[in-house]
Amino acid sequence: MTQSVTKINIVMSKKLLIFTVVMFCFGYALVPMYEKFCEVTGINNLLQPDVVDKNIKVDMSRTIAIELDANVRGMPWQFKPLQSNVKIHPGESIEVMYEIRNDSDQEISGQAIPSYSPRFLEKYMKKFECFCFTKQVLKPGEARQMPVKFVIDPQIPVDVNTVTISYTFFALQPGK
């Protein structure tokens, strides 16, 4: 069949192709938009300190046992809590220490990601200082002790007696 595609068709196909490319880029633009959205709305804010109510009441009648856990994923670091468990009252602020050591002979940066058990502990766990808010850079052989300061909201359900706070260090790509 003879081709006789008119000019107007070509113009339209070009417009649609450009639109397609724009939408492809939009797919990628969703990534920073999503991150910005989460940051602004406070969803998923692993890297920001929590705002804690100054008048928070300490509930002396309850004691919660906190198990501390530390893991390293795919990097030559040693990572451990300096105390394996602590006991606190809800509403009482506490500082626990962790230690990392770089066993390799190169500078490595890593990022710690928290994980809680039970899962809903995230809602009641208010951290105002944490080594997980920033990346950690360790020179060869360097060791560092780092604090986490937090308080557990007294609103936490009464049947919770033991919780686990776990951090896992992941290697960051060089240059990040």
Add this chain to the structure above:
Amino acid sequence: MAVVQDVHGHHDHHPSGIMRWVMTTNHKDIGTMYLWFSFAMFMVGGFLAMGIRAELFMPGIQILEPQLFNSFTTLHGLIMVFGAIMPAFVGLANWQVPLMVGAPDMAFARMNNWSFWLLPVAGLLLISSFFVPGGAAAGGWTFYPPLSAQGGLGVDMMIFAIHILGASSIMGSINIITTILNMRAPGMTLMKMPLFVWTWLITAYLLVLVMPVLAGCVTMLLTDRHFGTTFFNAAGGGDPVLFQHIFWFFGHPEVYIMILPAFGIVSEIIPTFSRKPLFGYSSMVYATASIAILSCVVWAHHMFTVGMPAVGQLFFMYATMLIAVPTGVKVFNWTATMWRGSMTFETPMLFSIGFVFLFVIGGFSGVVCAIVPIDIQVQDTYYVIAHFHYVLVSGALFSIFGAVYYWLPKWTGHMYDTKLANLHFWLSMIFFNVAFFVQHFLGLAGMPRRIPDYSLQFADFNMISSIGAFGFGLTQLLFLYVVIKCIRGGEKAADKPWEGATTLEWTLPSPAPYHSFETPPVIK
């Protein structure tokens, strides 16, 4: 705006034999190839479905190992969505859009050929991924990371197949949009276009809107897997939930891509056999457009359980329920078209009425799923499976069957075997409901999807469902037989075999000549 295409003096010296089909730029040939390809994929996807139902026939693991079972469910979904339903609609568009707007061919005939021939490549990639080390992708048709960030070569083949299918769809859509907007016969204003053309115009716009986003999404997955990026990998600061947002930004409009052309088909068939013009033509057009627009802002109702804030859940819940309004307008319009019409019940009409009836059930279970507290309960259960098979099988697929029977006399020049075709409808109708209605109960009772085994209390319903599925699968062989029989002969079809039909294609002889509307018809 309509531009007359001057297609001059071709002398039918197209190649014969296989090369006719490889080289063809004729919209009818390409439409036929699309439809056959889609039927072949329908058989492959159907085989996988039979495997799934055979495994679920009884509790325990009898036929498929869990990993293979997961590959079956994954590939069944991908092949049916991208290989069967979408190409079938594009095939119908290829055949019918030029005929219905009075154009001699599609706007870009060569690109049309390319967009078809990409499909078999993608189909082969998907099927052959079963035979590579590690097997086919097994993380569900939605391929969520982190599961899809693992997996072997099969996942990469799936990603590549999706790239190809996306490119094919985008090319097809550009073609369809240009044909509809630029090549209508003189006098055919936008608001005089048949509804099938209207729904396809809107569908094609949805396709160019969201297919590139899917392409970006699978590209990110690919670079996460092989090139050290961490879009979805928590270890590098990525977020697997981000994948779900991007995927469903594509995925929800995608389900309307699969149902809007079905709305168009039904809006052609019901007026024809009710011998009345379509009730509320312009409201149909606006309803289609509003469904398309709304479909872009409801995606997170697929993700109510990811832990989004209640405000987000509420927004997506209300937006989703809002879609029921334009959809309801459509259902009322179809019913009002039938109201006091001189109705006859030829096979296309049977499928259309079956469509309206069953699609409404699927639509209602969709509204149920939109309610956040219920959705959290039925998420990833057989209730959801039942819901989307009611809209995709008795919705999209039934409309395709209806369309094939409606236009088969025009395509082949023969009338199909009416008795067998009606039998095909009734068997499909019965077996479909046997297979899927009970899945609502299974889902409400808590049977999870994508698991090859189940606890004993689900046994009876699963056996019923499997029997229905086997019956439905076998019935489709009857469809193949009816179509082949119709192609090979049968009662000569009149140019206009349906007395109530009004659209342009019925002014052509049956079978439609290889080249049609070289002189554009004039619409008054």
